Amino acid sequence: MPELPEVETMRRAILPAIGHRIVAVVAPRSGLRPITFQPHLPKLRRRLLGRTVRGIDRCGKRLVLELDDASRLVIEPRMTGLVLPDEPLDHAHIRLVIHLAGQLAGEAKAAKHRVQDGHRAGCSIYYWDQRGLGAVRLLSLSQFWQLCGPARIGPDALEISAAELQQRLGHSRRQVKVALMDQQAVAGIGNIYASEILHRAGVHPAVPCCRLDDVQWLAIQKAMRSVLHDAIRCGGSTLRDGTYRRSGRQEGGFQQHHQVYDREGQLCLRCRQARIARFVQGQRSTYFCPNCQK
């Protein structure tokens, strides 16, 4: 569920970790199946300890922590993963905790004491994941490029031009909503925002890409940017299941602005004529207004 706006919101929340050194890595035990760790936990922990976070980026729907030895910690929340700067109320689904200390007072030993005393001077990164489909990977630079390089992940949905979007998808026979969720074509869009983007663009979700003209591709690209920017401004979307949260159990706000997603049978807020319809595309729910999107 975390798509570009949610992951970007998580990224911004943990930016204070930059410049801090990893002093503890904890994976709480639970009866749940473990998430994917690469490499496995003992090695992952050993390699992380003592590293300093140099930068925090986003690659599509993944968070990327750049460490001082040029390795990359890639966190992939998939369906229910959350990256938080403070402790979630539900401890049962905490999968990994990274404690960091400031480097000013130096020694990891002193830093560890501060961590135990309530980590006053440092900060922490919590990875919480209810369904456990997510993954945490510590990768060398070359491994990172294999996973997140241009061969696997397309241009970011916030950056891509209309011309490049059209060039990448314009010849495809796939239905446009399905194609927009192809991370190799354009990175960051998932099921919720694909529906919202196409509604704002006025394009029917089942139209094959190759039937769209220049004007429609431009409309899609403009809608993509504006919808995603609006959603980031709101801190993402917390759906009915309530899984997605910001720090302190705070909900996102963009669900209040959804025009079509999860609004089946309700009046379209733009035309106020038709009711929002739902159908299934690639085993996923698509929502659209039959009047605004033809």
Add this chain to the structure above:
DNA sequence: CATATGTCCTGAGAGC
């Protein structure tokens, strides 16, 4: 090559 389908997982909610 392009496109379509099945799979992983947990918890919520429906239906009986």
Add this chain to the structure above:
DNA sequence: TGCTCTCAGGACATAT
């Protein structure tokens, strides 16, 4: 009340 069933959708493996 308590059981079983279905659904939610991210990315990847496998199938067509």
